[in-house]
Amino acid sequence: DVYETEKEIVASCDLPGLTKKEDVQITIDNNILSISGTINRTNEVKEEHIHRQERFFGRFQRSVSLPAPVASEGVKATYHNGVLEIRMPKVQSDTKKQIDIEFH
Numbered sequence: 169d170v171y172e173t174e175k176e177i178v179a180s181c182d183l184p185g186l187t188k189k190e191d192v193q194i195t196i197d198n199n200i201l202s203i204s205g206t207i208n209r210t211n212e213v214k215e216e217h218i219h220r221q222e223r224f225f226g227r228f229q230r231s232v233s234l235p236a237p238v239a240s241e242g243v244k245a246t247y248h249n250g251v252l253e254i255r256m257p258k259v260q261s262d263t264k265k266q267i268d269i270e271f272h
Contacts, residue, residue, distance in 0.1 A: 178255050
């Protein structure tokens with residue numbers, strides 16, 4: 169999920185099964201947010217005893233375009249209860265600018 173507030177862009181994604189922060193890489197380049205990493209499963213039943221398997225494990229990668237330019241400084245990422253949340257401050261720019269006219 170990606171949503172926008174007055175001062176920031178927030179991305180939130182479900183990533184159950186992460187065990188350490190080194191399992192996830194987050195990059196922002198050219199207004200594209202990329203999240204990639206590995207989900208490892210532990211304490212699993214041996215494969216020959218599995219009747220049904222629907223939980224994802226292995227490598228993942230997802231890139232999304234951001235709805236507004238963001239600053240590279242001040243980005244905060246948190247992981248809690250299987251949810252990764254990334255808060256990115258918007259670049260504050262003056263879109264309206266008075267143009268001075270030179271009279272000769």
